[in-house]
Amino acid sequence: MDLMLFGDKFKGFWNDGPRWRVWLKRIATVLIAWPLVMTFVYGFVPVPISNVMILRLFTGNGLHKDWVSLSEMSPELPRAVVASEDQRFCSHHGIDWIEFEDAFDGSDEAPRRGASTISMQVAKNLFLWDGRSFIRKGLEMPLALYMDTIWTKRRMLEIYLNIVEWAPGVYGAEAAAQHHFHKSAAQLSRREAALLAAVLPNPIKRDAGKPSAKVRVVASRIQLRMAGIGSYLTCISQNPKL
Known part of the structure; x- marks a missing residue:
């Protein structure tokens, strides 16, 4: 009887009210x-x-x-991206609270990109939109926590490297490697991986295949970080090459 009563109440909530309100509730649920x-x-x-x-x-x-798959990419690429984007990737649970707190400067703006973990960027790319706003960040953060609970870190990184934009309309490691260097993602060198990581903050204006002086400098810094990043990648070490 209790279940029947609950069913009637749920049906009433779903269907009661003006038509616009019914559709609003259904859209919100979806x-x-x-x-x-x-x-x-x-x-x-x-x-x-x-x-x-x-x-x-x-x-x-x-x-x-x-x-x-991640195993079909050069091991240099995940190294470069983690070194550049999210060095505590294996130790946080979707949100790097240390970076998040440091990213606030006391202004009314949303946190800078430095506060965005790989998990948060996956949440944004998959289900949300670009742009800086507290609304998007407020949706992005719980999604990142949820994804980090459901997926392994290896799966998180694999999805990120397959959906992130590396040039206008060019998404994922394989398309990026072909577009910028005319080779497969498996053949990327350390330098090429660092160049790809260097353009991630602004792939519309930055070009990994024809890097500006600034992009080359950033890539060189990423390469230096990559030298010591191995111990930070234990969470994706199913690939013995990583």
């Missing part, structure tokens, strides 16, 4: 359920497309991507 369900699904299957990819299509960018 928007909440979609990332929760698809995070579980993406733990097993490749990501076909992300929110950011779709939004970029509306701005006139193309869509070039080709999923490859």
